Amino acid sequence: MNESELKKLLEAVRDSEMSIDEACGKLKDLPYADLGFASVDHHRAVRTGYPEVIYGENKTPEQIGMIMSELAPKGGNIMATRCTAEMYLKVKEIVPEAVYFHKARIIALVQKEDTDSAGTVAVVTAGTSDIPVAEEAAVTSELMGAEVIRVYDVGVAGIHRLFARMKDIERADAVVAAAGMEGALASVLGGLVNVPVVAVPTSVGYGANLNGISALLSMLNSCANGVGVVNIDNGFGAGYLAALIAGKCSK
Amino acid sequence: MNESELKKLLEAVRDSEMSIDEACGKLKDLPYADLGFASVDHHRAVRTGYPEVIYGENKTPEQIGMIMSELAPKGGNIMATRCTAEMYLKVKEIVPEAVYFHKARIIALVQKEDTDSAGTVAVVTAGTSDIPVAEEAAVTSELMGAEVIRVYDVGVAGIHRLFARMKDIERADAVVAAAGMEGALASVLGGLVNVPVVAVPTSVGYGANLNGISALLSMLNSCANGVGVVNIDNGFGAGYLAALIAGKCSK
Amino acid sequence: MNESELKKLLEAVRDSEMSIDEACGKLKDLPYADLGFASVDHHRAVRTGYPEVIYGENKTPEQIGMIMSELAPKGGNIMATRCTAEMYLKVKEIVPEAVYFHKARIIALVQKEDTDSAGTVAVVTAGTSDIPVAEEAAVTSELMGAEVIRVYDVGVAGIHRLFARMKDIERADAVVAAAGMEGALASVLGGLVNVPVVAVPTSVGYGANLNGISALLSMLNSCANGVGVVNIDNGFGAGYLAALIAGKCSK
């Protein structure tokens, strides 16, 4: 029951076309969401401008293309994560305007360029192998309207590389730190910047890295303050949270 | 906003004392639960007769007593789990009618004896050390109105003990299987009875039992059908689920 | 020794064709199961109407077809889980009447339609990726005679979707909740319905989902009452348990 339907019901009551009891019953018999959750959806609408997201891992290109086509008329940006170049070719047949971010493995339908500043996000990686996750974060942030500063391959074993780039990093409203192996980057960064750090552990490494658990635990146990952690390899989640923070900060 | 308030609002609309827009706004601005969730609570009411439950582990006797006092006027049974005898003595000062089930470590305020049959639950244990968990299950089932058949210390290493008691077990509408160590009881029982088995792993054992994880995994991997598992040492949960099933079955 | 053989033995005793000692010896020398376990089998017979189940994962189509052929004369339903479409084509050559449930990955030989009501099961999923597990549960329940209500893609991150479907879910005698990732659906559902919830964690997700362990632990630790858990991705087990409960309830 949307607002106009609700108004019609109330008008019917006002005009005595519907009894109080009948109206009361109809309102009580509504599916749960219809009234109470109009409010919920209303609040969600504040998030307009954020992209619709499709988790592409277990979906066929046809499914992705179809969902994109359905969402397109809303006019916002739409992105599908974890997509291969092969998948893109097939999605493009269905949604010709779709573009592909190769390193980020993201297919996107960009319908809206956020021109007003939505803040700045720095995406920092420890190694070159962390770049796919970092790019997923970076492109996500960009699709949410943020400016993104990419600072890659500045792991703590050669800490002078990180320091050489600190001036860049300090410009950001939020920092994404992507690192595998021992994941120390998040702690070092957390101690150097004065904005929130979103730490994303990557599964880069082998053996006792336990597919990313090692970096995950490091980041959760960070001795630095102001660090929040997302799931292993969850570049999208990191980019989303960082852009959410940066967008707020820049306003 | 309860029903009478809703009716007043509608009457105000009918009597043109409130504009359509004002009424529409009020309905939209309601706290989430006020309308939609009246429905939820209504459905919960079907569960009347089931006891109110207080998890006593981290609460003081004073807190438990106070909560019991508050819930008492509703007239249903109230139970607090994981309570020591010492706690009971103090709760009794606040709620004199409270009784204590020693083995089950449950304090209960029994205000309603379910006289109509709510089904039969068999509570079976592998060893004597599993009895506290089993009693928590058994007393919970009883407070929910079920008849309980206790069959203790019939672990699979001496499987003739179990078979000697099968006639009793087969009378039940649902079976609780409580076992620590290797937890094999659930699988064997699952193969012998034709009613749902609620498996509750206990932390009984040492070393590679990993505080109950061993039994938990065994039960989850049961090669028998019709077995559902609850948390380690969660006698209450097992008893609740079994009585819920048995109560349905007996109707 | 089946019943007729037992009778013959007793007749021989009655007719003095066999001495007491000889009869006594024969009875004692019987393989374990022959007498005592006739009783076991008798009780199992109560479960007639439930399908025979073949776990297809590590079997060849030939093996599955052969087992189906052997079981067919009993007249009940037979199902093989975790079968691909390729396997079905080969099984069909051996058992031409076999049908294939694509989403559920189940090959079935349906010889008996349960026309009398065996209760209603709602199968609910958090996401679309949980559907294969959910379908395994749904088809299993249906082959056991239950009516199944499918409610898919109503995860808690968009909780209004779940509420919009609660009217449907509340019709069920038992609910299957299939969810991966954080598995929160089981807890939320457990708090909304007043029937047993069978929670089946799925391996959907990545990284810290640990192939389903995350959802499994969530479900075991559910703060809602009346929830029983089965193994990760065990749609069959969930459907079986739910139909077992629902079948009982509906009688």
Added chain:
Amino acid sequence: MNESELKKLLEAVRDSEMSIDEACGKLKDLPYADLGFASVDHHRAVRTGYPEVIYGENKTPEQIGMIMSELAPKGGNIMATRCTAEMYLKVKEIVPEAVYFHKARIIALVQKEDTDSAGTVAVVTAGTSDIPVAEEAAVTSELMGAEVIRVYDVGVAGIHRLFARMKDIERADAVVAAAGMEGALASVLGGLVNVPVVAVPTSVGYGANLNGISALLSMLNSCANGVGVVNIDNGFGAGYLAALIAGKCSK
């Protein structure tokens, strides 16, 4: 080497009182931090207003009191976490102005009341047992100048309780979600609000909660976007990150 010392050195060069080689050598032989890291400390200064934090777990009251005394002249707020009431009594003898937040287990020396708005943080818990962790978060946020909205005991098993409080929660610039057991609160909240959610798993529960690992994994696998996770029971870290975000947002 601070700035005035650096200037003196350069003046000595200018005045030919020091040779180029000698100056070059001195600059190269400086302890690492003396020049390059003056810059680091400068940037850290931006964080002025944030409290100095002492992790009290393994410290004696004497140590805590002494550190507080040393930090006091800087004029900012100072807080010590994980302190018992007994510890406070002894700390108070050394630092008489120190106050104690009982539920939060925090001793604080409040020297500065942030009167200008530093944003609003909602601290939400699933159960009453999560309150100590939540209070640690709430008091930390308050000491950083944030307004804090406390919404306790609104776990998802009785989800109408949460909805009844959503109006309050939606006022916040950042939300802390503290939950043990299955930790589903973070996902549900993440789907309802449009600000960052800082999820803090608590060790509340038993058995398969694995001392908080269950809630931790749930939160990391949240299907909702915009959720960052901190260590188990790390109320301080959650409160710090939330206030950091809220402070930025409110400017």
Added chain:
Amino acid sequence: MNESELKKLLEAVRDSEMSIDEACGKLKDLPYADLGFASVDHHRAVRTGYPEVIYGENKTPEQIGMIMSELAPKGGNIMATRCTAEMYLKVKEIVPEAVYFHKARIIALVQKEDTDSAGTVAVVTAGTSDIPVAEEAAVTSELMGAEVIRVYDVGVAGIHRLFARMKDIERADAVVAAAGMEGALASVLGGLVNVPVVAVPTSVGYGANLNGISALLSMLNSCANGVGVVNIDNGFGAGYLAALIAGKCSK
């Protein structure tokens, strides 16, 4: 139904005092164990001479004393494991003949000295801290009639100590290897002797020994052949299995 009752039934059939159908029904309705499991118990009787065992961990001295008193008339040895000296003093009041093996933490009622050789067991430990577990094994083996050779503190980090004792160890029919930390003793021993090695990991160590898991995994992965493993700290189980093997071997 024991043998005499069975004969009576058959006589009644023979004498036509009972119909075939009635007899058939009675035999089918027998409790499971009554006939079939007489056979089971009969086979168990072969194990006579082995001690009755009481796991003392969670039992009161009164319970232990009572169980011992009940078992005593059977005439065999009775042992209670994991008992403190304090417990012994109280058990002794109930069972005055009970003796206490201090290092092994075993209370025993020795009613039968096995004079005929039941084989030889060598019990070997890596360190001195493994001795309590080793003694539990050794005393168990002795109570089962085995001769026990104790070889303690011969861990592989000083492997000459082990070699100096090989002549003794080689006399055994079965070897118990008790070791904590890295548990390498089992592999080295397995390569040196030509009899079965029963490996018992101990929880001796700290940190990454994970309460014995490290030694357990080592022993399970032993590159030596002929090694069987029991639970962490399960001295009783190791001694029982070794004596079972040795007893067989010596016959």
Added chain:
Amino acid sequence: MNESELKKLLEAVRDSEMSIDEACGKLKDLPYADLGFASVDHHRAVRTGYPEVIYGENKTPEQIGMIMSELAPKGGNIMATRCTAEMYLKVKEIVPEAVYFHKARIIALVQKEDTDSAGTVAVVTAGTSDIPVAEEAAVTSELMGAEVIRVYDVGVAGIHRLFARMKDIERADAVVAAAGMEGALASVLGGLVNVPVVAVPTSVGYGANLNGISALLSMLNSCANGVGVVNIDNGFGAGYLAALIAGKCSK
């Protein structure tokens, strides 16, 4: 230095052809094993008759063939485990007498048939999927000269199947219990037989079976006595240990 060389040295001393110091030096300078470990090897010789074993998993057929060729002249049996049929075809080109045990995945060169009884081993499995591991055990035992009784697919969920075969199992001197999923077979068997049980967990199952860890933990925590456990899927190790025990027992 073998015995004849040692004698020559001593003769040289006796004949004063070598000084005491020179002899002493030579003896001290010997490689470690040359003297002391002749003894070790001598003892190992007692194990003659046991097959030489090659772990085939990571080896090429060429390597396996070559090792077999080298070991062949010793005259004993040689076996290579975890070999595919493809590998066998290539090994056969190098070692034409080699035979292949398909289900056991073992290539063997049988040069010696143990005609004198080396005891009897029963190999029991819970399901049909456990058969490859069981066959590896069975063939290993046979190659060590044991008679093997195969009892497959008698898991505890249909416990009458196990009882129906107990007469066969009871003939054995040692029992191998192979089971995946919840691994309950080992405990049940351990309670029914009076000989050692070698439990081998298999990786059969999915989800919470954790690739065999579930069955492994079950077996380690067995409440039955006389059970020793080997590594997951280690059919060879189980068969070796069982035959070692049985061989001893039968003498």
Added chain:
Amino acid sequence: MNESELKKLLEAVRDSEMSIDEACGKLKDLPYADLGFASVDHHRAVRTGYPEVIYGENKTPEQIGMIMSELAPKGGNIMATRCTAEMYLKVKEIVPEAVYFHKARIIALVQKEDTDSAGTVAVVTAGTSDIPVAEEAAVTSELMGAEVIRVYDVGVAGIHRLFARMKDIERADAVVAAAGMEGALASVLGGLVNVPVVAVPTSVGYGANLNGISALLSMLNSCANGVGVVNIDNGFGAGYLAALIAGKCSK
């Protein structure tokens, strides 16, 4: 800012071409590393002679060839680990002088043969399957100028093999112990040599070896002193650390 640039700045100050304030500002505005970390890099230069290392696992041959080409002019040795023979063929097209160490899976550009002794490293393995990891260690040590003694397949289950090679091992300044399964080699070696032992667990094994975790835990819990552990299968790290120690020792 390198030294010559720094001198130019100081000369400008001396020559009054630059004001004190301007110079001070420039020095403070330098990127972090430019001054302070010149010192860091200076110290790193001491490590000259050590090879540059490229982790080849996730890189394309093109990337590896390109990085090698860039590093080549520095004149030191360059190595890429975890490279297949196929990768080598493509790298060779870019860097024709590159050589391939097959067993070690290392592509190297050897531009400098360390003729002066950089110490001796013994690389010891438990089995033949550990050789790839061991070769990675050995070649790494050699590329760092160390003499390497290879002692393979001397696992502790046949400990005489190890002793027969001790004379060789004792020549080393540092020992690498590579072992999978139970990893006992490190402890035994640690007790026999008087130089540091670098233990590298390998993932060799199956089941409860947990992909190398078993050997890792064993090595961390070694009861021998003087043992340091690196990551599972990290042959490079072990060879690097051992050569670092040996190089120091030999000076």
Added chain:
Amino acid sequence: MNESELKKLLEAVRDSEMSIDEACGKLKDLPYADLGFASVDHHRAVRTGYPEVIYGENKTPEQIGMIMSELAPKGGNIMATRCTAEMYLKVKEIVPEAVYFHKARIIALVQKEDTDSAGTVAVVTAGTSDIPVAEEAAVTSELMGAEVIRVYDVGVAGIHRLFARMKDIERADAVVAAAGMEGALASVLGGLVNVPVVAVPTSVGYGANLNGISALLSMLNSCANGVGVVNIDNGFGAGYLAALIAGKCSK
């Protein structure tokens, strides 16, 4: 059989007082260690100067005192780790010259001051809570003759603290890095120094630090080269290995 006994045997052979066969037999019948392992012990003697070590955790003061008394006549240093001040008071009654290192929890009998340089070890900690472990390492190194540089509380969250102390750390021949929580210190240090780093994870932290597992995994996955890891909280092992390396390096 020591050297003089061996000579006597050879003299008896030379003097024809003992036959060749008898001598041969005696040599072969020697306990394993008597000849071959004299060599082992001889090599161990090279380690003279290193302290004898007693692991005090599970020992009584009486046991420690007694062992110290027995070892004292050898003249070397003796140390007992993990001892409380209370234990020291009792040990002192038995060994009056024993001294106590409070922070290191070490009781030592110092009989030999290593005046000749045995190298320099830097012991670095991330926080103040890591100091007990660090002191155990430092005192161990000192008792082995090394000079120790203590650099405490320089964790990476405030990395300028570490850089301010690098000049000190760079003087060392080996570095011990002790850190809990995320353990990032080892990686950062590993990248800054050109000597071996011995990383010792501490159990400092809570929640997802998993009692030190988090720091352990971080250190094992260090992206820096030249890092070897010891067990959690194993200060002794770290100090021993570092001093072993430093001692070698300084010669």
